[in-house]
Amino acid sequence: MVSTDFGFDECIERRGTSCYKWDYDSRITGHTGLLAFWVADMDFRTAPAILRRIGKRLEHGIFGYTGRPKSLDDALTGWLERRQGWKARKNEILEMPGIVQSIHMLIRELCEPGDGVVIQEPVYYPFREAVKGGARRLVVNELRRGKDGRWKMDLENLATQIAECGARLLLLCNPHNPVARVWEKEELLRLADICREAEITVISDEIHADLVFQKHQFVPWLSLPKESLPQSITLVSPTKAFNIPGLNIAFAVFSDQKLRRQVHGMLETYGISKGASAPLNYAAAEAAWRESEDWLDSMLAYVKENDDLVRSALASLLGPDSIAMLEGTYLEWICVAGSLKEEETVWNSLLDAGVWLSRGSQFGMTGTGFLRMNIACPRSRLEIGLDKICNVLRA
Numbered sequence: 001m002v003s004t005d006f007g008f009d010e011c012i013e014r015r016g017t018s019c020y021k022w023d024y025d026s027r028i029t030g031h032t033g034l035l036a037f038w039v040a041d042m043d044f045r046t047a048p049a050i051l052r053r054i055g056k057r058l059e060h061g062i063f064g065y066t067g068r069p070k071s072l073d074d075a076l077t078g079w080l081e082r083r084q085g086w087k088a089r090k091n092e093i094l095e096m097p098g099i100v101q102s103i104h105m106l107i108r109e110l111c112e113p114g115d116g117v118v119i120q121e122p123v124y125y126p127f128r129e130a131v132k133g134g135a136r137r138l139v140v141n142e143l144r145r146g147k148d149g150r151w152k153m154d155l156e157n158l159a160t161q162i163a164e165c166g167a168r169l170l171l172l173c174n175p176h177n178p179v180a181r182v183w184e185k186e187e188l189l190r191l192a193d194i195c196r197e198a199e200i201t202v203i204s205d206e207i208h209a210d211l212v213f214q215k216h217q218f219v220p221w222l223s224l225p226k227e228s229l230p231q232s233i234t235l236v237s238p239t240k241a242f243n244i245p246g247l248n249i250a251f252a253v254f255s256d257q258k259l260r261r262q263v264h265g266m267l268e269t270y271g272i273s274k275g276a277s278a279p280l281n282y283a284a285a286e287a288a289w290r291e292s293e294d295w296l297d298s299m300l301a302y303v304k305e306n307d308d309l310v311r312s313a314l315a316s317l318l319g320p321d322s323i324a325m326l327e328g329t330y331l332e333w334i335c336v337a338g339s340l341k342e343e344e345t346v347w348n349s350l351l352d353a354g355v356w357l358s359r360g361s362q363f364g365m366t367g368t369g370f371l372r373m374n375i376a377c378p379r380s381r382l383e384i385g386l387d388k389i390c391n392v393l394r395a
Contacts, residue, residue: 116167121364175328
């Protein structure tokens, strides 16, 4: 068993805090009092060091215009090298307004209306929304599910699609939400070769980079050999791994200075090139990267035990290969149906039973028949949810 020093077993009431995950059930589903396993944030209190750093800043009592401290840049580059094994130079980095916001802005900056943008579905649905919202042409390179339930990139088809449609951008989710894959170096190298030869820019969303479990090694996109890479941007943030998404902060790391200058010019156009001026966000991010690694490691161990519980409960009902191996993220990807209609039936039955998961088809039609379940929650709450889910599946 893992240490409980960080209080992961505590069921903290989040209703009444305008919490999107817990307070919007009736507005979105028409049901009330649901157990929420949908939105990808944690039901754990964030790391003590983060709370102390924010508390100290609050005690100061003045929240004037604030520049990003040099110590935060040091914390970021130190974390990337120590935890992820790659060296990012400070002159390769820009502060960004947030991961999703950045994707929307970068799509508009780096290609023209009508240009093709590749996404690999099933994938985090804001990718699709960003492409469509920017009036760019959506190119879906579907992931393929093996007989063992493990998902892989369809790189052969990707090369054909690019040749046929002339895409300009590819959005990479690394590690992948929702299929929980931590892409291996060989997979990424093959993807890099295809994109480099086709002169496609890659935007790698690595917000889940620190949520990787033992036996799996996260490979940062920009850690690949420079000669292998196409023009690239990696987006990083502490918000997912340390449960501080309400303190929005993100950074972009660039493969070359020309691209960095172009994006800096874009930020100047929007009047945000000097950063967020967000003293609490800066304090939280620095405390995460400097002082909270022990909390992160303990949280991952706790979530892995939750994963074991999910597999034990559902494997006998759905089959052992129905749940994707949790290589990274804290999101289970569960096959429950063979069609969109069946998926809808199961999802509605779960709502009637008081449990709220994300529908697989929300992540693209390749996700039809699946449900995504957030297991970053106290074990007692997970046990209640699993009991309800099992009762629905047995019916």
